[in-house]
Each structure stands twice: as C-alpha cells, then as structure tokens.
Amino acid sequence: MKLVRPILAIIFFWISFFAFSQEKTEREVKVKPSQVPISAKEWLTDAFEDLRKPKWYLEYSQKGKAFEAKFSKNGYLYSVEFDSLGNLEDVEIEIPSSEIPPETWTNIRNYFSEEFKEISVQKIQRQLIGSESDLEDFFDEDESGRITVQYEIVFQGKNEAWQVWEGLFDEKGSLISIIKVQLRPLDNLVF
Amino acid sequence: MRKLILLAVFLVFVSLKVQAQSNHRFFTGVFPEVSLTRKLNEVHRLNFKIENQEILYDNQDSDSENPQFSHYRTDIMGFFDRSLRPGMSVALGLFHRFQENEDGNRIIQQLALLQKSRVVRINHRFRTDQTFTRNKPLEVRFRYRLSVEVPLQGAEVDPGELYFLSSAESIFSHQGGDFEIENRLVASLGKFFSKTEKLEWGLDYRTDGYIQEGFRTRLWAKVSYFYNF
Numbered sequence: 001m002k003l004v005r006p007i008l009a010i011i012f013f014w015i016s017f018f019a020f021s022q023e024k025t026e027r028e029v030k031v032k033p034s035q036v037p038i039s040a041k042e043w044l045t046d047a048f049e050d051l052r053k054p055k056w057y058l059e060y061s062q063k064g065k066a067f068e069a070k071f072s073k074n075g076y077l078y079s080v081e082f083d084s085l086g087n088l089e090d091v092e093i094e095i096p097s098s099e100i101p102p103e104t105w106t107n108i109r110n111y112f113s114e115e116f117k118e119i120s121v122q123k124i125q126r127q128l129i130g131s132e133s134d135l136e137d138f139f140d141e142d143e144s145g146r147i148t149v150q151y152e153i154v155f156q157g158k159n160e161a162w163q164v165w166e167g168l169f170d171e172k173g174s175l176i177s178i179i180k181v182q183l184r185p186l187d188n189l190v191f
Numbered sequence: 192m193r194k195l196i197l198l199a200v201f202l203v204f205v206s207l208k209v210q211a212q213s214n215h216r217f218f219t220g221v222f223p224e225v226s227l228t229r230k231l232n233e234v235h236r237l238n239f240k241i242e243n244q245e246i247l248y249d250n251q252d253s254d255s256e257n258p259q260f261s262h263y264r265t266d267i268m269g270f271f272d273r274s275l276r277p278g279m280s281v282a283l284g285l286f287h288r289f290q291e292n293e294d295g296n297r298i299i300q301q302l303a304l305l306q307k308s309r310v311v312r313i314n315h316r317f318r319t320d321q322t323f324t325r326n327k328p329l330e331v332r333f334r335y336r337l338s339v340e341v342p343l344q345g346a347e348v349d350p351g352e353l354y355f356l357s358s359a360e361s362i363f364s365h366q367g368g369d370f371e372i373e374n375r376l377v378a379s380l381g382k383f384f385s386k387t388e389k390l391e392w393g394l395d396y397r398t399d400g401y402i403q404e405g406f407r408t409r410l411w412a413k414v415s416y417f418y419n420f
Contacts, residue, residue: 027349057345070346077309161233162276183277184348185386185419187228188356189314189338190280190303191238191270 028059028068036067037086043132044069044080047139054080079125088132091139092125092152100124100151100173107173108153116157122164123154154181215406218249220263222395222411228419238270238282244411264290270301278305286320295324310347312340316360328367336360340381354381356391362399373399379413391415 033041036056044051054071065084072078077094097105112119127150128135137143151169156162164181224242231237244263246252255261265288272282284299299320306313318334338358342348355378362373379393395411 027351028345028347029349029352030345055346156277158276161274163233164277182386184383185228185389185417186278186303186305186312186314187226187238187417187419188381188389188391188415189305189312189340190272190282190301190316191226191228191240 028057031056031058031067036069037082037084039086040067040069040082040088041086043082043086043088043136047136048073048078049140088135089129091128091135093128095124095126097121097124099126104151104169104171104173108151108169111167111169111173111175112155112157116159118158120156121153122156125152126150127152127168150176214251215400215408216249216251217408217410218246218252218263219410220244220246220248220412222413224413224415226415226417228417230419234274236270236272236274236280238272240266240268240270242266262291264288264293268297268299270299278307279303284320288324293324293327295322295327297322310342314338314340330364330366332362332364334360334362336375348383350383350385352383354383355379356381356393369403371399371403372401373397377413379415387419389417391417 033053033056035058044054048071051071051073054069057068057070059066059068066089067082067084067086069080069082070078079092079094081089081092083089100108128138129148129150130138130146134143134146137145138147149171151173153167153169155165155167157165164183165178166181167178168176170176222242222244224240226238226240229237229239243265246259246261246263248257249255249259249261252259252261266286267289268284268286270282270284272280274280280303282299282301282303284297284301286297286299288295288297297320299318302317304315306315314337316334316336316338318332318336320332320334322330322332324330336358337360338356340348341355342352343354344352348354357379358375358377360375360377362375364371364373374397376396377393379391381389381391383389391414393413393415395413397409397411398407400406
C-alpha cells in the first residue's frame, strides 16, 4: 500500500505535536495525610470522633489550592473542604431527596417544572457553611443554630435538548446559581 | 488497578504460549489510529476515524521473512452521532476498508450508553453493521462492547492525568449462511491532555474463527490519538 507510509507519518506528526501542547486547568490529586495541614486534620477528628481514615485530595483551581477530605459515615458520603492553610470552608453531605425538608423540596421542584420540560436528578449534596466551632458543634453536639444550609443538585434537564446542570439552592429552595456541566468527551468510549 | 494490568499481561502471554504450540494462525503488529470529533451543536457530532494495521510477525506467512513490516489493512470511517440525553447517543456510520483483494464498504448503526459511578465510567456500545466486499456475500454483524475507564490520579480524570481503559467486545457475524464469532480485548493506558485531546497506548488482542475453520489470533500494539473540536 503506497498510502501507508504517508498516513503513518501524518499520525506520528500529530501525536508528537500535541503531546507538548497541553492546557493548564483545574485538577485534583490524591495526597497523603502527612501532606495535609495539621489544623485541617484536627478539625476533622474533633468534629467526627470515630472517623476512619478519610481520603485526602488537593485541588488546584483559579481560586488557588484547597484540601478536601472524603469519607463515608453512617451510610452518607461526606466531603469536607479546607483552604490551603487548613481553614475549614464547608461540609457537603450526599443525601436522597427525601431528606430535604418538604417545603424546600416543593420549591425546588417548582423551579424545575418552570424552567425545564423534563428533569432527572443525579446527585444532591447538602452544604453546610459556618464557622469552624459552629460546624464542629453541629456534628458532635447536634447544634444547628448558626449554620447556613444550601443544596447543590446535579441533574439532567431537557428543554431543546438534554443537558447536565448543577444548581445551588438556599435553605428555602430558592435558586442561588446554576451552571451547565460539561461531560468529559466520550469519543474514546463511543467510537 | 495493578492486578488488572497484571491479569491482562498474563492473558496475553498465555495466549501467545498457546499459539506457539499449535498450528493456527497468529500475527502481531502495530495499530495506530486517529479519531477526530467535531461537535456540530449540543446534540450532533461528526466523527472521522482512520485506523492502520501493519504486520510485524506472522506465524504462517511463507512469502515474507519475519520480522516484517507489511500492510494488513487501513480503515477509514465517519459517524454522524445524535445525543438522546447526556451519556446516551445513537450514530450512523460509513466505513471503507483498504485491504489487498478485500477492499470493502460497510454501513454501521450504533447505540452507546454511559454509566457513571463516582469514579469509574462504564460504557456499553451496541452495533449492527453490514459489509459489502467484492466477490463475497453480504456480511451482517452484531457487536457489543463494554468499556471501563478508571482514573489513575485522583477521583476524576483531570487535564494532564493518566487513566486506564479496558474493553471487551464480542462480534457475532453471519455471511453466506455461516455464523462466526470474534472476541476482542483491549487494555490501554491513556493520557488526558485537555478536553480537546487524549492519547492512548494499549494492547488489542483479537480471536476469531471459532465456528468456521481457521482459528486465528491477532495481537496489536495500539496507539490512539483523539482530537475534539
């Protein structure tokens, strides 16, 4: 085949060309507990006393670096985020829709039916925001006084076409913000 | 993860050993492929793919010496893909094969379904195709491929990170009254450069000729480049 060698040459040219032209964007890597600020580890053991080994991640984004601990407890998946110095930012807990207060869930569903023809919820996280001591009291003493609760919901919504969305709702179920989620290209799995 | 890679390597070695001891046909070589995907809008995509297979070793080729570098086939194909919802799409494809005395054309129908867990992406691909080769009866096939993609650095595959991709595919064909089965196993290491490009290095192991005479195995060192724009 006369075609083969030119084709191979083109293929290897493109491979070598693009191998050196990668972009820099948001990423997250797994880190050892020894790389995590002590204050973050201490807060976690104070708030969740019987916690087994959490998984630690370091996230790089436009906002800078952040540490994130992920673990499961009593059947719930927790994700606790700290800034690069180990100061607590928020706690997210994955929950089923039945654990959202009925009034809040009704408001969220009203939003969905006003904005979309069809939706399918994929993931709900309850976000808890507050000072380190207030959040610690919330987890170890069940005091919920000064905590801000929000719901982050990932869902597929259809208008013209289906899309994946991530909506943030306040405690009452009013929309705070919504962004489109881009799926990582599937070309290597589909074709 | 390491266990999976070890298992794949082990399977390949076992099969090579088996082939060395029998008289069925075995050949191996290199298999570069390039896939270009153009997003037309939120729903439609075009994919163009070129695959090239070069034989380096053939246990039953008396004409050429081993190791060799001989062209086996070059396939070009194009797909028009329509997303039904995120992670679910149907596609129609046209395919042409350049192969000595066996040039052929194929039309392809495809359904792809993605299952996403917190970490792993699992994709099911169902295909039917019809192949028209000169001087041969029409060949119709049904294929199912299961692919599993696992991030190797962190819980998500982020730009600059590596992933492991493995797939298994069974192909059932019917041609001129005869049935046949082909199996394919692929294990690859991938690098996700950005949303536009990735590169995969892998081993692609194929067996066919189970029912009709001529059991055959093929092992390819595969390099795949994917570009999205």
